[in-house]
Amino acid sequence: MINPKQQRIFERHLAHVPGSHILKASEYKKVVSCLHYKKIAKGQNLVDQHDDRNYTFILKKGFLKIRSFDAKEDASYVSFLSPNMLFPLRGMFVDSRYCYTVTALTNAEVIFIPTKTFEGLLKSNHKFSLMIIKKMQEVVSEEEIFIQRALTPSATKRVEQVLKYLNNHHGIELEGGRQIPFPLTIKEIATIAGTTRETAGQVIHELVDETELEYSRKYLFFPEIYTEEA
Template sequence: MVNNQLELEVKSFLEGQSDFANLPSSEITRLSQVIRKKKIRQGQWIFDQEDEFEYVFLMKEGHVKLFSMNLEGDMTSVSYIVPQMVFPLRGILQGRKYCYNAVAMCTSEVYILPIKEMRKIIVHHYAFTMAFMRRMEHRLHRSEKLLEKTTCSSAAQRVRQVLDYLNEDYAQTHGTVKKVPFKIFLKDLAVLSATTSETAGSVIKAMKEEKKVLYNNKIISFI
């Protein structure tokens, strides 16, 4: 009974996705039988950079941070996964190892699909593949939009522009403010802005004094 309920839940989720919905019903049924669901605690790692690329994840609830590190252990990139997203996308066609670390930012739920199954449907189902490419194109557009906001020579201005990006892409309305629904650490804001944590912190302090943002318990709210 539990397995049947999970299969129905997974089928409903897949049918609600613009790309998976293009699969034949028989294929959706088959996938619902191989997909697992997992609840992940806040702070729990989902996979490590350089782990074998064995699974792709579909975000059901919660938020996940993806980030990469260089050989010196410094964080070089960071991005955020919200419900309905598929991750990771980089390497999904033929990558052998994950290019990122993934950690849950709150109690989250994901569906886990073996990468061999994902690659199989990409190869054999044209309509799905075209729709999945549109998903990837949308993510690329978001990445380009962030890149455009970090070309300014002023580090402080880059931080402000990245905050604008976070407001546009992630913030949700709560009464009279818009709030990013997950924690943004100063070191993450610094990486996104290609600057230092000290500069990111000073910009946040200035914007608080300008009554443009609130920053409590690592949660950013836009006034």
């Protein structure tokens, strides 16, 4: 449990979280009373796939990677979380365990409440539940658009679509272009694109040669020309 000083700090933070204004005074007080805070070091897992789904999180600072693993312990799904994102949305009222592993790509900070408290708010507050449904719809729509664009037999095109998606959704403005603010391996890019590491590496190498992309120490940088075309 957070101490009184931290509580005041994160009360202010909660005030800027989308949807917090919808909560009734009694609900807001209940959330604050059971609020937790945690720092996660780069490379550390916040939760593991199949852990009990005890908490619902808001990412306050940093970036997280989510991965689902198949029976062979290979990553079958990879995605990323940016600050102020609420998770997990998938599995509410249904799953008793987390469906993916969450790992810190950078040093990160989260605040979280018990899942039962969060789901209780969804049951008791109609406006809050509608807000969460809309948020889920936005996520689903983005995923559908990405899938539609990535439905091509060309592995090269799929890798290019993944790079554009990462740039549009996670890129931050720097002088001369945009950078993905967390490290990405070629294998992870290949997994998202549904292709091999060799193919993803070849596409990235070609884009680097054409000065449309920079890839150094696992960080992607998109020069202005590439960003404008994306």
